[in-house]
Amino acid sequence: MQTMHALETNTTIGKAHRGRIPIMIRTLGFGTFLLPLTVFMLLVFCVPLLGVARASFYTNGTWTLSAYREFVSGALFHRALINTLSIGFMTGLISVICGYFVAYHLSRMPQRKRRLYIILVMLPFWTSILVKSFAFTVLLGTNGIINQALQAISGTNVVVPMIFNRAGVIIGMAHWLIPFSVLPILSSLLSQDKALRDAAEVMGATGMQVFWKVTFPLSLPGVLASGLMASVIGMGSFVTPSLLGGRQDLMMANLVDFYVREALDWRMASAIAVVLILLALLILSTAAFVRTRLSR
Amino acid sequence: MKKVDQSRFLTSTRRQVLSGMGAGLLAAPFVLSASKAGAADPVVMVTFGGSFADVVQKVIVDPFTKETGIAVTIANGPDLAKAKAQVQTGNLEWDVLDGSGGPLLNAAAEGLFEELDTKIIKTSDLVARATPHCMPFLIYAGGIAYDPKRTMSPAKTFADLWDDQKHPGKIGLRTRVSETLELALLADGVSPANLYPLDVDRAFAALDKVKPRVAKWIDQTPQTISLLTAGEIDYSYTYNGRVATAKKEGLSVDFSTDQALLLTQYYSVLKGSKRREQAMRYIEFACRPDIQANLAKAYASVPVRPGVLETLPDDVRAVLPSPTDPKMVLVKEEFWADKFLQLDRRFKEWLLT
Amino acid sequence: MNTLHQSAKATSRLGRPISASVLIAWLVYLFLIVPSLIVVPMSFGTSNELVFPPQQWGLDLYAKALDPAQGWLSAGGRSFVLGLIATGLALMMGVPAAYGLSRTNFFGQKALSFMLLSPIFAPTIVVALALYLYFATLHINGSMLGLVMGHAVIITPFLVVTTLSGLKHLDRNIENAAMVMGATQLQVFFRVVLPAIKGPVLSGSLFAFLLSFDEVIVSWFIARSDQPTLPVKMYSSIQWEVSPVLAAISTFLVFITVIVSLVSAFAQPENTDGF
Numbered sequence: 001m002q003t004m005h006a007l008e009t010n011t012t013i014g015k016a017h018r019g020r021i022p023i024m025i026r027t028l029g030f031g032t033f034l035l036p037l038t039v040f041m042l043l044v045f046c047v048p049l050l051g052v053a054r055a056s057f058y059t060n061g062t063w064t065l066s067a068y069r070e071f072v073s074g075a076l077f078h079r080a081l082i083n084t085l086s087i088g089f090m091t092g093l094i095s096v097i098c099g100y101f102v103a104y105h106l107s108r109m110p111q112r113k114r115r116l117y118i119i120l121v122m123l124p125f126w127t128s129i130l131v132k133s134f135a136f137t138v139l140l141g142t143n144g145i146i147n148q149a150l151q152a153i154s155g156t157n158v159v160v161p162m163i164f165n166r167a168g169v170i171i172g173m174a175h176w177l178i179p180f181s182v183l184p185i186l187s188s189l190l191s192q193d194k195a196l197r198d199a200a201e202v203m204g205a206t207g208m209q210v211f212w213k214v215t216f217p218l219s220l221p222g223v224l225a226s227g228l229m230a231s232v233i234g235m236g237s238f239v240t241p242s243l244l245g246g247r248q249d250l251m252m253a254n255l256v257d258f259y260v261r262e263a264l265d266w267r268m269a270s271a272i273a274v275v276l277i278l279l280a281l282l283i284l285s286t287a288a289f290v291r292t293r294l295s296r
Numbered sequence: 297m298k299k300v301d302q303s304r305f306l307t308s309t310r311r312q313v314l315s316g317m318g319a320g321l322l323a324a325p326f327v328l329s330a331s332k333a334g335a336a337d338p339v340v341m342v343t344f345g346g347s348f349a350d351v352v353q354k355v356i357v358d359p360f361t362k363e364t365g366i367a368v369t370i371a372n373g374p375d376l377a378k379a380k381a382q383v384q385t386g387n388l389e390w391d392v393l394d395g396s397g398g399p400l401l402n403a404a405a406e407g408l409f410e411e412l413d414t415k416i417i418k419t420s421d422l423v424a425r426a427t428p429h430c431m432p433f434l435i436y437a438g439g440i441a442y443d444p445k446r447t448m449s450p451a452k453t454f455a456d457l458w459d460d461q462k463h464p465g466k467i468g469l470r471t472r473v474s475e476t477l478e479l480a481l482l483a484d485g486v487s488p489a490n491l492y493p494l495d496v497d498r499a500f501a502a503l504d505k506v507k508p509r510v511a512k513w514i515d516q517t518p519q520t521i522s523l524l525t526a527g528e529i530d531y532s533y534t535y536n537g538r539v540a541t542a543k544k545e546g547l548s549v550d551f552s553t554d555q556a557l558l559l560t561q562y563y564s565v566l567k568g569s570k571r572r573e574q575a576m577r578y579i580e581f582a583c584r585p586d587i588q589a590n591l592a593k594a595y596a597s598v599p600v601r602p603g604v605l606e607t608l609p610d611d612v613r614a615v616l617p618s619p620t621d622p623k624m625v626l627v628k629e630e631f632w633a634d635k636f637l638q639l640d641r642r643f644k645e646w647l648l649t
Numbered sequence: 650m651n652t653l654h655q656s657a658k659a660t661s662r663l664g665r666p667i668s669a670s671v672l673i674a675w676l677v678y679l680f681l682i683v684p685s686l687i688v689v690p691m692s693f694g695t696s697n698e699l700v701f702p703p704q705q706w707g708l709d710l711y712a713k714a715l716d717p718a719q720g721w722l723s724a725g726g727r728s729f730v731l732g733l734i735a736t737g738l739a740l741m742m743g744v745p746a747a748y749g750l751s752r753t754n755f756f757g758q759k760a761l762s763f764m765l766l767s768p769i770f771a772p773t774i775v776v777a778l779a780l781y782l783y784f785a786t787l788h789i790n791g792s793m794l795g796l797v798m799g800h801a802v803i804i805t806p807f808l809v810v811t812t813l814s815g816l817k818h819l820d821r822n823i824e825n826a827a828m829v830m831g832a833t834q835l836q837v838f839f840r841v842v843l844p845a846i847k848g849p850v851l852s853g854s855l856f857a858f859l860l861s862f863d864e865v866i867v868s869w870f871i872a873r874s875d876q877p878t879l880p881v882k883m884y885s886s887i888q889w890e891v892s893p894v895l896a897a898i899s900t901f902l903v904f905i906t907v908i909v910s911l912v913s914a915f916a917q918p919e920n921t922d923g924f
Contacts, residue, residue, distance in 0.1 A: 033749030033838070034761070037742040037805065041765055045776070045802050048783035052775055076641060079648045098677045105674035112914050118852055119910040120678055125859040126902040127685050128883050131699070131895045134522055134691075135684035138701045142511075143527040164512045164528070178681060180807075183856055184814040187849040191818030222814050229769060229810060236772045242471075242515040247647040253772045255644075260778050261377040262399040263637055264406055273775040280770035281763065288759065342874070345885040346892070371874035372885045377778060378870060385785040389874075518891045522699060545698040 056270035067271035077255070077272070084235050084252040084276070087166070091173040092181075092231025096223060098174065099181030099230075104215075106182070107189035118186075121179050129176075133243040136172060137163060168244040173234050180233060181226035188222025189215070221291075228287055232280045252276050338367035339574045341563075342379075343394040345372040347541075348595070355590045360581045366574045376403045383408050383567045391575045395430075396561045397629070398474035398636035404429040405633045409564040416576040417583070423600050423619045427630050430562035433582045434591065435598035437536040437617040437624070438475055439556030441520070445548045447530055452554035453623075454483035457531055458506055465530030466511035468523050473643035474632050476503070478557055478625065479533065488625040496639065500646055513647060524549060535559075537596050540615065556617050558598065558626045592616065685903055692896040699893045710897035720882065721898060728879040731793070732861040735800035736808075739857050743805045744850055747812035748842060752821075766806045773866045776802065781870040791873035799867040804857040811856065815849030816842070 056067050071077045102121060106114050124132070139145050140162040147159050162168060192215065200210045238253035252272055259269035341357070343349055349370050357368045374393050380403065382388045395403075403409070409429040412419055417431055424432035440457055442450040450456075451463035470476055477499040481491060484502035511529050514520050520534035521542050539551035563582065565575045581587060585607075588599035593612050598619060599605050605618060617624050632639075687701060692710055694703025714721050750762050768776060780799050781790060789795040819842065827837045843850075865880035872881050879898070886892050 030749040030753045030834075033745040034753075037746035037765055037809070038761065040742055040801070040805075041768075044780075044783075044798050045768055046764065048779035049771065049776065051782060052779040074641075076645045076648065079645075098673075098680070101670050101674040102677050105671055115914045116910055117678075118855070119906060121681060122855065122859055123685055123903055123906065124681050125863050126906060127688055127899040128863075128880065128895050130516075130518075130883060130891050131688055131691075131899055132684045133519075134699050134701075134891060135687040137523065137526050137528060138687050139683060141526055141528045175681065175684070178677065179856070183811050183849075183852060187811060187815045187852075188818060190848065191815060193818075218818075221817060225810065225814060232770050236770065238772075238774070243519070247510070247513045250644065250648055253774065256772050257774045258640075260774050261375060262402075263640070264376055264380050264399075264403055264408075265637065266380075266778070269775065269778075273772050277767070277771055284763065284770075285759075345882075369875075372877065373869065373874060373881075375869070378781065381778070381781050381785060385782060387785045387788070387790075389791070518699075522891065525698070525700065542698055545696040546704060547696075547698055547700070 052266070052270045053274055054270075055266050056268075056274055059267045067267045068275075070268065071271055071275060077252075079248075080250050080252045080255050081275075083249060085279075087169055087173070087241070087249070087251060088231045088235035090170050091177055091234040092227050094170060094174045095177040095181040095230040095234075096185075096227040098178050099226060100185055100219075100223065102178070103182050103185035103189055106186050121182050124175060124179065129239055129243070132175075133172070133240075136168070136175075136244060140168065140171065163244055165246040166249055168246070169241045169249050172240040172244040173237060176237075176240065177230040177234055181230045184226040184229070185219060185222045188219045192218045224287060224291060228284060232283065235280065236276065337571065338369045339391045339571050339578055340369045340371050340389065341392040341394065341575075341578065342371040342374040342390045344374065351591070351594045355594050356578075356582045356587055359587065360578055364577060364581070366577065368578060376400070376408075379403065379408055379566060380406070386568060388566055388568060388570070390566055391569045391571050392578060393564050393566060394561065395564065396559060397472065398632040398640065400430065400562060400564070401427065401629055401633040402636040404564065408567055410567050410569060410572055412565075412579075413573070413576045416573070417580045421602065422583075423598070423602055424558075424560040424626065425628070425630060427562075427633070430564045430629075431579050431583065432560045432600045433563050433579065433588075434561040434595075435558050435600060435619065435626075436561065437551075437556040437598070438479075438533060438559050439536070440552040441524060441532045441534045441539050441549055442530060442552070443524060443527075443548050444550045446527070450550070450552065451531060452552040454479050454555055455485060458483040458502070460509060463531075465509070466528070467506065467509050468512050468514050468520060468529040468532040469506075469510050470520075470533055471513045471515045471647070473640045474629075474636065475533075475557060475559070475627065476643070477639070478627055480506075482555070482557075482625060488622065491625060492628045492631055494631065496642075500642070503646070521547075521549065536615075536617065540596055553617060555623045556625070558617060558619055558624050560600075560627070560629050562629075685899065688896045689900050689903075691893060692900040694893055694896075697893065699891050699896065710894050711901065713894050714897045714901060719894075720877075721879070721894065724877050724879045724882040725898070727876065728862050731796055731800060731878060732858045734793075734797050735804060735861045736854050736858045738797060738801045739805040739808045740850070740854055742801070743808035744812050744843070744846075745838070747809045747816060748838060750809070751813055751816040752824075765809060768802050769806045769810075773803070777867045777870040780867060784871060790871055791876075795871045796868060796878070799871050800861045800864060803864060803867060804860045807860060808850075808853045808857045811849050811853030812846060815846040815853075819845050 057063050057065065059066070106117055106121075109117065127135075137144065141147070142159050142161070144163070146162065150158055150160060162171065196214050196218075197210050200214050205213065235251070236253050238251060238257045241249045241251050241254060253276070256269050256272050256276070259265045259272065263269075343352055349372065353370055357370065361367055371390060374395050376395065376399055379390065379393055382390065393409075404427060411428050412426065412431055417426075419426040419431065422432060424435055426432060440451060440454070444450070447465065449463070451459070451465075456463050457467065469479075477494050477496065478491060480499045480502040481494060482488065483506070484498060486495070486498070512519070512523055514523070514532075517534075517538070520532045521538060523529045524532040524534075525542070525547050534551075536551050536556070539549050542549045563579045565572055565579070569575055583600055585599070585601045585604045588601050588604045589607060591597055592599050592604070592608055596612075596615055598616055599608075605613065605616065608616070619626055691699060691701050691703060693706050693708070694700060695705045695707040695709045696703065713719055717723070746765060750758070750765070777799075780795075780802070784790045784795045784799075789798070823845075824837050824841055827841050828834075832840070863880060864878075865884050868878045868881045869884060872878055874885075877885065883895050883898070886895075
């Protein structure tokens with residue numbers, strides 16, 4: 001109760017002050033902050049990408065929607081679309097949950113220790129996926145370390161299939177995406193005003209109450225941001241599914257890779273890529289909409 | 297009010313930038329025509345990295361340069377998308393491309409390559425077949441590998457592999473439609489002589505039978521061995537050279553020589569190459585009988601010129617599959633030129649259901 | 650406010666919220682490092698095949714990885730330099746942009762932020778192809794410039810995201826106060842905002858650097874084949890086999906990272922806020 005009050009006061013003060021600042025300096029000034037990256041992205045990302053997107057409509061000198069028609073009518077693309085959405089959602093969810101525990105743990109330690117632990121979180125990046133997939137086979141395979149341990153403990157021949165199926169894809173991708181989700185959550189946890197938590201504790205709130213009433217709600221924007229990011233990155237990956245997935249785990253990005261590099265059908269590849277980007281846009285704008293609704 | 301100012305500021309900037317970019321893009325073709333790559337520069341041949349490139353350097357490139365004075369540079373990673381981009385932008389980095397399988401033949405059908413110059417290259421008198429754009433320079437075998445310590449009475453032919461009563465076990469097959477359909481038809485009892493044109497429906501029906509036993513459809517070649525040695529699969533469709541290397545390193549792997557697909561690796565010249573003639577001469581050199589013999593000794597490949605195999609020492613011949621052996625099936629790669637895309641699509645859908 | 654802060658410290662030590670969470674956090678750490686731990690013993694094998702556990706032990710793979718003639722060292726050095734330059738470029742563009750985005754609210758701002766972050770959402774293979782075609786017309790394929798630009802496109806959005814989440818909780822009153830006192834926008838940015846978000850920016854940069862160091866698809870297209878980055882060299886060495894030299898390289902990198910971070914962590918003074 002008290003904490004909620006403290007929160008509100010804090011934000012009202014912020015709003016009152018914002019209005020007083022001369023707006024002209026702000027608008028023009030902030031434009032200059034945005035300018036370099038905007039120009040860079042236009043020149044080095046948008047222009048090249050538009051060139052590719054154009055290829056999805058323009059083939060052999062004519063404008064056509066044939067690639068999109070093929071996409072809408074092809075069972076292959078429907079399956080890949082469903083796989084992409086469900087794998088992306090699952091990995092995003094798991095990465096955020098795992099990432100939250102790590103970020104929370106990190107946020108409660110002194111800085112020196114935290115630096116070391118962040119390095120620990122980033123450690124997987126130093127190991128190439130090509131080698132990592134081998135390590136995962138050793139770990140998760142039917143003859144792998146985990147299954148052998150399970151058999152030794154249970155005294156049975158039980159085999160838990162954890163690789164070359166959907167579980168394998170999600171495990172592999174979560175392993176890759178957890179570091180991505182830790183950072184935004186961590187920085188939103190760290191930037192919380194510790195005084196709020198302290199106040200709540202002084203008022204007699206238990207640790208659990210403090211967490212659920214103060215810490216967690218305040219970290220929600222970070223959680224949402226990192227969850228979306230992890231999902232959307234997961235949706236665009238193809239190396240992990242091809243190394244650790246089963247036959248039914250084909251994703252849209254696998255198709256993009258195939259059409260770009262083997263089939264050389266860039267019309268189709270671009271069309272799938274455009275759909276993938278639009279999908280990301282749809283998810284993000286829905287999330288933004290829900291968020292503004294919730295915060296109202 | 298002020299907010300509008302800001303957005304106008306941004307849009308006008310964007311527009312200026314875009315129009316500037318437009319001018320740049322329009323100018324691009326003119327910049328391109330100024331690009332210079334003379335006939336005196338070395339021929340760039342793109343091939344697969346690692347130990348194979350070392351063999352090619354020693355066996356083909358070095359003697360070629362010594363004999364003709366034409367320098368050849370080896371580049372890594374023959375990515376067809378890069379080749380297409382080079383041809384499309386007219387900005388060639390490579391002259392000769394080393395490739396194989398359905399995707400290569402499909403790329404040839406797309407017009408990525410120069411026609412082979414039959415005045416320089418002898419496209420007849422070959423064990424494998426040349427296509428108008430692709431010259432065979434190496435033959436290798438794809439077949440069944442197993443762990444002799446684990447599998448006492450292994451399946452040695454494709455029909456055996458399909459028989460899960462006599463030869464149970466988990467299988468690793470490739471996600472490539474070419475090779476896989478041929479394999480399935482042979483397993484189903486189609487005689488090698490009647491293999492082509494492929495009976496596609498029958499092939500898929502045969503694949504249906506083995507589908508539940510396939511533990512992994514392998515996309516990346518290294519997994520064809522690593523999954524076998526890790527015990528994740530009992531049989532793997534892989535390549536003779538690959539198994540030979542693994543064996544040399546002390547791994548318990550064997551390759552069945554009772555039946556195998558013979559696959560062709562080709563050289564092609566990128567369309568618009570400034571060093572077209574030198575490139576063609578390089579290809580002809582690579583296929584010369586003496587060079588082919590050296591390649592077979594160094595890399596355990598089957599020579600493409602008839603008669604060369606017979607001249608090889610016995611110990612080399614012992615590990616090489618022979619194209620004249622009726623148990624060996626030479627894959628007719630040109631079958632895939634116009635059917636690759638369509639059949640691959642069907643295969644991918646089949647995998648998903 | 651400050652006294653409250655002090656007095657509450659004692660209780661916060663006692664009331665440890667959800668201590669099971671620490672256990673789960675440790676399980677996640679374990680999950681993250683286990684594959685690297687499996688790779689370590691493989692790197693001490695002698696065979697040219699990837700096997701676990703190795704049949705014979707030796708340092709052959711390290712000798713190979715560190716032999717200049719094999720090219721791994723120069724590829725590693727190239728990736729390191731590329732990572733540094735690309736991260737520097739990302740910092741110079743990304744941090745101001747994040748600040749600009751977080752402090753404005755204009756028509757089309759959502760669209761602009763989507764555009765600035767969109768390289769995260771676009772499939773990398775398409776970005777790679779688009780850049781390859783584009784750079785071909787600009788004649789910068791195969792150059793360091795091309796690689797730096799390509800990497801900056803990929804990594805800058807991540808730096809923007811991390812910086813944004815740091816900025817979100819920054820108390821604007823301080824900025825406002827500084828401006829009321831007559832500080833210019835730039836002064837506020839450099840003197841007030843930057844020091845306050847140092848932590849997220851630093852860890853975001855580390856992350857950006859690692860992304861660049863790990864990036865394979867864009868580099869695969871843009872890098873000159875005789876001057877590969879480390880991941881490209883790794884990728885192109887696997888037509889037939891995953892060379893166990895990769896295990897040695899991974900272990901070596903992990904080892905170096907741990908040493909460097911231990912040294913730097915203890916060399917720096919303790920400071921309880923920020924990253």
